Amino acid sequence: MEISQDHIRNFCIIAHIDHGKSTLADRILEKTGLLTEREMQDQVLDNMDLERERGITIKSQAVRTVYTAKDGEEYVFNLIDTPGHVDFNYEVSRSLAACDGAVLVVDSSQGVEAQTLANVYLALDHDLDVFPVLNKIDLPSADPERVAEEIEDVIGIEASDAPRISAKSGIGIEEVLENIVTKIPPPSGDTDSPLKCLIFDSLYDPYKGVIVFIRVFDGAIRPGDRIRFMANEMEEEVVEVGYFGAGRFIPCDELSSGMVGYFTASIKDVREARVGDTVTNSAKPCTEALPGYKKVNPMVYCGVYPADTRDYPNLRDALEKLQLNDASLSFEPETSLALGFGFRCGFLGLLHLDIVAERLEREYDLDLVTTAPGVVYRVHKTDGTMIELTNPSNLPEPSEIDYMEEPIVAAEVMVSTEYLGAIIGLCQERRGIQTGMEYLEETRVLLKYDLPLNEIIYDFFDALKSRSRGYASFDYELKGYVKSELVKLDILINKEYVDALSFIVFKDSAYQRGSKMCEKLKGEIPRHLFEIPIQAAVGGKVIARETVKAMRKDVLAKCYGGDISRKKKLLEKQKEGKKKMRQIGSVEVPKEAFLSVLKLDDE
Amino acid sequence: MNDPEISIYLHIPFCQRKCLYCDFCSDVASSEDTFFYYTNALLKEIASKKELFEGRKLSSIYIGGGTPSVMPSHALGNIMDAISAVIDIDDDTEITMEVNPGTVNELKLKDYVAFGINRVSMGVQSMIEDELFALGRIHTADDVKKSFDMLYWSGIDNISMDIMTSIPHQTVESLMKTIDEIDILHPKHISAYALSIEKGTPFYEKYLYGTLQLPSEEESYAIYKTAQAYLDQKGYKRYEISNYALEVTYAPRDYRCRHNLRYWDRKDYVGLGVSAASKVGDHRFTNTRDLYSYASDPGNIRIEDYELKKTDAMAEFMFLGLRKTEGIRLLDFRDCFDTPIEEVYGKVMKNHVDHKLAVMSGDDEERRFMLTEQGMDVANYVMCDYMF
Numbered sequence: 009m010e011i012s013q014d015h016i017r018n019f020c021i022i023a024h025i026d027h028g029k030s031t032l033a034d035r036i037l038e039k040t041g042l043l044t045e046r047e048m049q050d051q052v053l054d055n056m057d058l059e060r061e062r063g064i065t066i067k068s069q070a071v072r073t074v075y076t077a078k079d080g081e082e083y084v085f086n087l088i089d090t091p092g093h094v095d096f097n098y099e100v101s102r103s104l105a106a107c108d109g110a111v112l113v114v115d116s117s118q119g120v121e122a123q124t125l126a127n128v129y130l131a132l133d134h135d136l137d138v139f140p141v142l143n144k145i146d147l148p149s150a151d152p153e154r155v156a157e158e159i160e161d162v163i164g165i166e167a168s169d170a171p172r173i174s175a176k177s178g179i180g181i182e183e184v185l186e187n188i189v190t191k192i193p194p195p196s197g198d199t200d201s202p203l204k205c206l207i208f209d210s211l212y213d214p215y216k217g218v219i220v221f222i223r224v225f226d227g228a229i230r231p232g233d234r235i236r237f238m239a240n241e242m243e244e245e246v247v248e249v250g251y252f253g254a255g256r257f258i259p260c261d262e263l264s265s266g267m268v269g270y271f272t273a274s275i276k277d278v279r280e281a282r283v284g285d286t287v288t289n290s291a292k293p294c295t296e297a298l299p300g301y302k303k304v305n306p307m308v309y310c311g312v313y314p315a316d317t318r319d320y321p322n323l324r325d326a327l328e329k330l331q332l333n334d335a336s337l338s339f340e341p342e343t344s345l346a347l348g349f350g351f352r353c354g355f356l357g358l359l360h361l362d363i364v365a366e367r368l369e370r371e372y373d374l375d376l377v378t379t380a381p382g383v384v385y386r387v388h389k390t391d392g393t394m395i396e397l398t399n400p401s402n403l404p405e406p407s408e409i410d411y412m413e414e415p416i417v418a419a420e421v422m423v424s425t426e427y428l429g430a431i432i433g434l435c436q437e438r439r440g441i442q443t444g445m446e447y448l449e450e451t452r453v454l455l456k457y458d459l460p461l462n463e464i465i466y467d468f469f470d471a472l473k474s475r476s477r478g479y480a481s482f483d484y485e486l487k488g489y490v491k492s493e494l495v496k497l498d499i500l501i502n503k504e505y506v507d508a509l510s511f512i513v514f515k516d517s518a519y520q521r522g523s524k525m526c527e528k529l530k531g532e533i534p535r536h537l538f539e540i541p542i543q544a545a546v547g548g549k550v551i552a553r554e555t556v557k558a559m560r561k562d563v564l565a566k567c568y569g570g571d572i573s574r575k576k577k578l579l580e581k582q583k584e585g586k587k588k589m590r591q592i593g594s595v596e597v598p599k600e601a602f603l604s605v606l607k608l609d610d611e
Numbered sequence: 612m613n614d615p616e617i618s619i620y621l622h623i624p625f626c627q628r629k630c631l632y633c634d635f636c637s638d639v640a641s642s643e644d645t646f647f648y649y650t651n652a653l654l655k656e657i658a659s660k661k662e663l664f665e666g667r668k669l670s671s672i673y674i675g676g677g678t679p680s681v682m683p684s685h686a687l688g689n690i691m692d693a694i695s696a697v698i699d700i701d702d703d704t705e706i707t708m709e710v711n712p713g714t715v716n717e718l719k720l721k722d723y724v725a726f727g728i729n730r731v732s733m734g735v736q737s738m739i740e741d742e743l744f745a746l747g748r749i750h751t752a753d754d755v756k757k758s759f760d761m762l763y764w765s766g767i768d769n770i771s772m773d774i775m776t777s778i779p780h781q782t783v784e785s786l787m788k789t790i791d792e793i794d795i796l797h798p799k800h801i802s803a804y805a806l807s808i809e810k811g812t813p814f815y816e817k818y819l820y821g822t823l824q825l826p827s828e829e830e831s832y833a834i835y836k837t838a839q840a841y842l843d844q845k846g847y848k849r850y851e852i853s854n855y856a857l858e859v860t861y862a863p864r865d866y867r868c869r870h871n872l873r874y875w876d877r878k879d880y881v882g883l884g885v886s887a888a889s890k891v892g893d894h895r896f897t898n899t900r901d902l903y904s905y906a907s908d909p910g911n912i913r914i915e916d917y918e919l920k921k922t923d924a925m926a927e928f929m930f931l932g933l934r935k936t937e938g939i940r941l942l943d944f945r946d947c948f949d950t951p952i953e954e955v956y957g958k959v960m961k962n963h964v965d966h967k968l969a970v971m972s973g974d975d976e977e978r979r980f981m982l983t984e985q986g987m988d989v990a991n992y993v994m995c996d997y998m999f
Contacts, residue, residue: 537966537989560832563805563852563990570620570874571888572927573895573915579930582995 011084013266014194018223020088020103022131023113024121024481028143032113032175032184033089039181040073040085070106070209070221070268072251072258077189085188086252086268088208101130102283105298106208106223106268109137109192111184112165116142116172117149119452120162122422122483128163139191140167141184146174154449162448195225195266203227203235203289205263206298210281210332216248218275218332219257221268222287225298228264229271234290238297242280243290244273306338306354307415307486308361308381308465309398311508312368313350315375315588315599320349326372327351330364337364342399346508346592347377347602352399355381358465375588377599380511383461386413386489400510403496406547413489415461418443420483425451427476434475438463439514458487462514497522499529500543500550504593508602523552532601534585535559540595613892614879616670617663618870619694621653622884623679624902627714631747631817634809636886636900637677648906649884650686656883656909657693663881663891664698670878671705671870674728680714684722691726700727705869707732707771710762713754720765730769730868731762732802737775737785738792745779745824747813752792759796771800771868776838777831778806779824786834787841794845799866801847801855803838805831839984851875852934852987875931877924883910893919921948922999925955929997934990938969938981952980959996968993 023029070088077083088103104110110131114124131138140159142152152172159167171187173180197204209221222229229235233246250259251269263269275281286297314323327339338354355361361381368374385397388410397403419440423431435442435457444456459468464484472480495518499509509529513521522544529542533556540556589596624637625646672694679687694700707730708723737743738752762770772793776786793801806825808818817823826834839849847855856866873880882889885905888897897915899905904912919927925948932939944952952960960980963969968986973979986993 537968537985537992559989559992561835561988562992563988570880570882570890571886571897572874572890572931573888573897576923576927576930576998579926579991579995580998582991583998586995 011267013197013199015081016084016086016195016266017109017188017192018086018088018107018195018266018268019109019111019188019192020107021111021113022124022127022138024115024118024123024127027113027115027118027121027124028175029113030089032111032141032143032173032181033087035175035178035181036085036087036185037071037073039178039185040075070252072253072268075185075189078186079189083189084267088268101134102208104131104134104136105206105284107134107136108195109139109188111188112138112140112159113143113175114140114155114159116145116152116155117147119155119158120422120448121481122420123481125163125420126483128165137192138165139187140165140170141187142167142170142172143175145172146177146179158448197224197226197265199226199228199265201226201265202292202294203229203233203287204294204298205229205287207281207283207285207287209283212329212332213272216272218277218281219270219272220275220281220287221270222263224263224265224267224269226265226294227289227292228262229287229289230262235271235273235287236290236293237280237282237285237287239282239285240280244275244280246271246273248272305486306336306356306384307461308355308357308383309352310355310361310381311342311344311347311350311379311399312339312353312365313344313347313377313379313508315377317348319374322372323351323368323374323376326368326374327353329372330367334364336360344379344401344508346506346590346597347379350377354398358469375599377508377590377602379508379602381465382511383415383465385415385494385512388412397512400496400512401507403512411491412494414492414494416458416487416490417461417464417484418487419457419459419464421455421457421472421480422448422482423453423455423476423480425453427479428453428455430475431455431472431480434468434471435459438468459484460492460514461486462512495546497525498545499525500541500545501529501533501592501597502540502595503543504595506592506597518546519551522546526552526554529601530554530556533595533597536595538594615668616878617667617698617891618671618673618873618878618880619669620870620880620882620887620889621672621674621679621690622882622887623674623676623682624649624885625676625681626678627681627711628747628749631745632806632808632812632814634812635677638902643683646683646686649902650682650689652906652909653690653884654693657690657697659910660881660883661697667698667879669698669700669704670873672700672707673870674706674708676709678711678714678734679708680710680719684719688722688726705730707868707870709734710758712750712758715758715761717761717765720761720767724766729767730771731767732771732773732800732868733758733762733798735772735774735789735793737778737781738789739780739785741780742778742785742789746775756796759798768799769866770796770798771802772796772798773802773804774838776803776805776834777826781826781834782830783833783837786837790838790841790845797857799857800868801842802853803842803855804853805835835988850936852990872935875934877927877931888915893924895919924948926998929956930994933969933980933982933994933997936981936987938979941978941980942976956997963993963996 021029021033070086073085075083075085088106112128114120128138142155144150145152156167156170159165171180171183173184204226205222205224207220207222211219213219229246229249231246231248234243235246236243248259249263249269249271250257257270288294314320331337336356339351341349342352343349355364358381365376365378369376382400386394387397387404388394389404389408390410421431438459440457440459442457446454448454469482472482493515494512495515497511497513497518499506526542526544533540535556535558537559539558542554542556543550544552586596589598622636626637626639628639629637706728708728709732711734735755736746736748738755740751743751759770774789808814814823842855843849846857846859848858849855850867854868854871879891880889881891882898884898885902886898886900895917896913898910899912899914928944928947941952960969963986964971967983969980969982971978971980982990982993
């Protein structure tokens with residue numbers, strides 16, 4: 009099929025979490041006939057098991073479909089799905105770079121939320137044309153008129169004629185499709201110029217090698233072409249080009265300017281095809297690369313160790329593979345006395361950490377121990393140098409430290425007035441400084457706070473949700489560093505210092521955190537044949553203590569009627585538990601103990 | 612290693628009333644028909660297992676439950692006849708039956724003796740009325756004495772008594788009183804089990820709601836240790852984690868339970884009846900726990916049926932053998948598995964000796980490995996190290 013550029017629409021759907029982005033994507037695919045209703049599986053674009061379970065989109069996905077518009081013409085739609093969560097801004101950003109426009113989905117009862125704003129700004133940054141859609145109009149609480157006004161007031165884009173739809177019940181989808189044709193501009197590249205395309209994702213396939221997802225801006229790419237990756241100057245020969253069907257790859261003869269698709273070139277290593285890089289033709293190269301994406305820096309660090317030390321090489325492999333299409337993940341090897349060999353990994357946020365850890369466990373079948381997440385502190389030493397501290401164990405001696413700085417974020421919390429008091433209280437507790445408060449409507453307030461990142465990485469989301477009964481949303485961005493009184497809190501188990509349990513904490517919170525930590529550990533460490541003291545210390549001074557009592561009795565009374573199997577299973581289970589423990593001095597510590605530090609504030 | 616002998620475990624899953632802590636396979640029989648129905652199934656199973664007994668000598672029979680003494684005598688007679696038809700029962704065979712105090716009378720006992728029953732295990736649990744009531748037992752302390760006398764005069768003098776520790780309302784003093792009262796009767800064998808709260812029992816529910824008045828952890832441990840010391844003082848020598856046999860100079864006979872020893876020595880046994888477990892060579896299998904599916908095809912519907920791997924057998928050798936105070940003989944391991952024990956378990960054994968959980972004793976051929984008293988207290992913790 010010969011497609012002219014003005015009959016192509018490359019777009020994405022952006023939305024706050026739960027506003028119905030994936031459902032709308034499904035509807036669009038269904039209406040354009042890519043899928044019949046029978047083939048329809050809910051949320052086609054959310055492929056990963058994890059995505060479906062959590063109801064969120066983590067990786068971006070792309071799909072091509074053909075729509076016959078009311079003007080009788082056929083249009084090719086390339087829909088690129090984007091993640092909705094703040095932690096995945098980087099992924100959003102790379103999806104947006106492949107698009108020309110965006111459909112903004114807003115829940116017509118919830119209205120504009122923190123991430124609605126964040127995503128719209130991101131889209132505008134990429135020069136995308138954005139048009140809004142009001143979703144969930146069939147809910148009794150829907151108030152599309154109010155929300156339309158809110159969109160105009162808060163975001164400043166025209167919303168009076170926004171389609172009123174219900175993606176779930178299929179109301180108004182036609183109107184959305186027409187709007188895509190009329191409101192999203194066609195691509196504007198030049199097919200006769202040298203090849204210039206952007207890599208926006210990649211995937212490893214055991215048969216085809218790396219499958220590179222691209223958006224062609226200028227020129228065309230065909231099988232047999234010799235191409236060059238501009239960042240690392242690697243050259244390869246294209247084996248196959250094609251586009252995205254629903255859940256499969258459909259080969260074609262060429263991809264020309266304006267198109268979204270993929271190519272393969274017997275690339276074995278995902279690192280060769282770096283996401284964000286520009287691909288051009290070796291014979292007729294373009295002069296300059298596309299801008300690529302904004303480099304993102306990890307904000308949260310933690311140690312990731314295999315529960316079974318023999319899995320270390322597998323963990324490295326898995327991290328390397330994940331990094332291929334998640335460039336925001338960083339890692340470097342480190343060793344811990346307690347946990348052996350592992351990696352210090354950097355993440356965009358706690359959800360990102362959570363997702364990566366879970367993907368490692370599920371997709372790569374690894375059993376992990378993660379240490380307390382921390383942020384990057386700046387330690388200014390007395391000799392005038394400054395180090396960026398990602399691992400508490402590397403904190404210099406107190407005598408060498410002049411002062412320390414911690415990262416501060418500018419946070420925006422959107423909350424209904426009913427819970428305003430509770431949320432302000434929470435922000436104060438977390439050492440927040442209010443920088444603004446705006447009433448968006450009578451019942452909704454936008455709160456602005458400067459908060460230490462350290463205070464929000466553990467459980468801020470959970471606390472926010474529970475104190476507002478879910479009626480608050482939250483977004484943040486790094487603002488800078490400020491001087492702060494920080495100390496390193498150490499944990500000693502049976503008088504042995506456990507490096508993996510140390511963390512940096514605000515001085516005034518040290519006692520409270522230390523005693524909670526000891527209390528938690530007491531619950532996690534099984535009884536041994538001897539008494540085990542658990543202590544929290546700051547600078548060698550013990551500030552809290554708990555004791556795990558000695559085990560004196562643990563015996564199966566009876567092997568009844570020769571039923572040996574049951575007892576055997578019990579012993580096997582006990583052995584299994586013992587195996588997974590880490591030896592610290594003479595104490596065996598289960599992996600849960602290392603995770604307990606994450607859950608200090610569960611009441 | 613072929614065992615020239617074999618034992619039989621016979622399960623009678625009926626009770627007059629189910630105790631509040633019991634999770635064994637048992638139920639209240641609704642009528643005479645139920646006994647008849649179950650007996651017929653047992654007869655079928657016995658006949659179908661004929662070849663398992665061929666060429667073997669019957670070492671012991673253990674009739675457990677439930678409460679086997681609620682079975683009508685004639686039914687029990689039929690079962691014993693069926694067993695005799697597949698294997699010889701001689702005077703030397705230890706035949707134990709579990710009896711609950713208050714469920715026997717002289718007439719029944721006469722029958723039991725005629726069937727060859729020569730050992731009785733009584734579920735006494737406690738001699739304190741409050742404690743018995745809290746357990747949901749149907750008997751009183753007085754019933755224990757009466758039944759004991761009745762058994763004794765009918766000619767069954769090899770009597771074992773079960774007592775329980777860590778039960779509701781129990782104290783160190785009340786446990787000592789229970790032992791004192793039992794000692795007056797002077798049974799030949801005592802088993803002391805700690806109460807365990809099992810899922811699916813009324814005790815479990817009560818435990819969850821916190822309405823079960825169990826002794827504190829400290830008290831419970833004190834009771835447990837007192838039971839050991841006080842029984843020893845009365846002449847009952849501990850020979851297994853929970854079992855004590857009378858050792859007196861004037862009656863130099865071994866009163867240890869031969870049937871149970873065979874479990875711990877990994878000897879062969881055939882389990883008959885619903886939920887009964889069998890071990891023949893390296894083959895372990897267990898009948899269904901459901902009475903009706905059992906009766907539909909007796910002995911052939913199993914919840915478990917597998918051949919032991921060598922490593923499984925080794926682990927069993929250790930965790931069963933170490934339940935006995937005499938522990939294991941190192942050479943027995945080599946005879947059994949063609950491998951010196953040190954090669955398989957050397958490191959673990961040394962670690963346990965270093966931590967005073969176990970000791971070695973004896974020389975050369977008689978070198979043995981056994982748990983210390985502390986090791987027995989934390990037997991699970993120790994034994995799981997022998998699993999693979």
